[in-house]
Amino acid sequence: MVHGTPGYRGTRVGVALGSAPRNQSDHSDAEQLPRIRVPYWCSKGHETRLVFLKLPDEQIPMNWDCPKCGLPASRDPLHPAATRPDDEIFKSHLDYVKERRSSQDAELVLAGALERLRARGVLPDQLLGDA
Incomplete structure (x- = not known):
């Protein structure tokens, strides 16, 4: 069975065949x-x-x-x-965090966040295996 396709395929609603869209004149100046x-x-x-x-x-x-x-x-x-100096090379978000915090600071922040999640009941102790 062959399905016919309308002749308007690929055109916008409200645009007559062969005519330019209404806002075409807005862009024609920029193209020139x-x-x-x-x-x-x-x-x-x-x-x-x-x-x-x-x-x-x-x-x-x-x-x-x-x-x-x-x-x-x-x-x-x-x-x-x-070439750029090494200190200007692209840095990820994690690189910037590592510049601001030491490993000990990161451990303290993580412990505090886990404690708040446990207090709210969102994170049970058995999921982390530290009973």
Whole structure:
């Protein structure tokens, strides 16, 4: 059995066939702005091409993080951007917590949280095996 599909598949409700959506004119001005494609190279040789509005050269960033490896990339392929110092490398939330608290502090915080859960009856002692 063959099911017919309506001719309106893929169109929005309220839009006649062959006509543009009503809010299309809102975006047409933005699409006409002049743009430029700027290449960036990291020290590993990865090339990234980004699209910017056509602005004066000093308003376009000289460095950009490489999306492939995370290293800084520059606009000059012969002189890649300097690598970041080790203290500027990406840190996770856990890394920041470890900077603020020692292992002993973490044990105290955990013990306090477990005690509050036990007092509310949410966490029975037999689940943790510390009777």
